[in-house]
Amino acid sequence: MKGVLSLSNGQTFTGTWKGTVTQDVQGEIVFFTGMTGYEEVLTDPSYHGQIVVFSYPLIGHYGIQTDHLESKKIQAAGVIVAEAYDGYVEKGAIPLLTYIAEQGIPLISGVDTRSLIQAIREDGTMQAVMSLEGKPLPAWEPISTFLVPEVTATTVETLGDGPVHIGLIDFGYKHSILQALLDRGCKVSVVPYTLETEELDSLGLDGLLFSNGPGDPKSLTSYLERYKDWTERYPSLGICLGHQLLALAYGATTTKLSFGHRGANHPVMNTKTNKVSMSSQNHSYVVEKTSLASTPLSVLYKNVNDSSIEGLYHPELPIITVQFHPEAAPGPAEHHEVFTTFLFPIQQLKKVSSHA
């Protein structure tokens, strides 16, 4: 079966339709530039509802290992690749095409992903529809940017039994962020983002990690006052959407990049040490530099390619935030310092040694 990808700028791309579903899929189209990491990308809740294009030409060559997944299912709405590998994968791995078929997610392979990505770079992230060839194009529906309710936990769940108890505020957290805390000897309570302050305070937490998540940070404006109050009383780390939310809570503004940063080799500079390191990224929105003047926050990391803000700190309170992904899944593990910086004051206070 032939599949067609139609962009809202009028361009179309054809390929072979794979998967068991035949109905159209509509979503925002984004591209990921890492050479590996498709298992993590497809299951990362921050990609919820998006059509993901992989720039690396062959996808699926090591199958899907269930211990590489960032959530329980594929979160992307659809997948576009130049070539989907359909051969042998090692024992225990699920072939990519079996996995997408099982989950009811369509994939179009054989697409000229180089010109597709050029189109996205020129016209920016836009809406797209994946459909079977010959089907009339559905009407363009406005895409919701308030997606967190579709991926968050609804009850508090506690894991691990370490001496430091962290609340993972769940906007659609990646499993590897939870794992990074467990690996450092933390007990972790995954907390719905809607939790009332009294309930949060009753958990006996030592610190908070505001997670990654899908959609526009401004869709959560009604919670910002609550989150600011929490960060004034608990040492806090914000990752990606969590970073954007804490910046907004302290009075900064956010804006949307033309086509976002999604890949595993985005260089960022620590403004305190001038050290440049490679980071894993997946975001469309950024904190506006000029808006920081009216906040108490200072820049901790900046992007070496486009100078956008990659991290913030509060000079008086133990609050740090990063736009990139220190859990690095997928990506280079060069930012463990972020977890160390967050946990160190808490561990000192509790007189426990660092496991990092």
Ligand SMILES: NC(=O)CC[C@H](N)C(=O)O
């Ligand atoms: N990975 C994330 O948390 C993404 C944050 C936000 N949805 C963005 O696209 O900018």
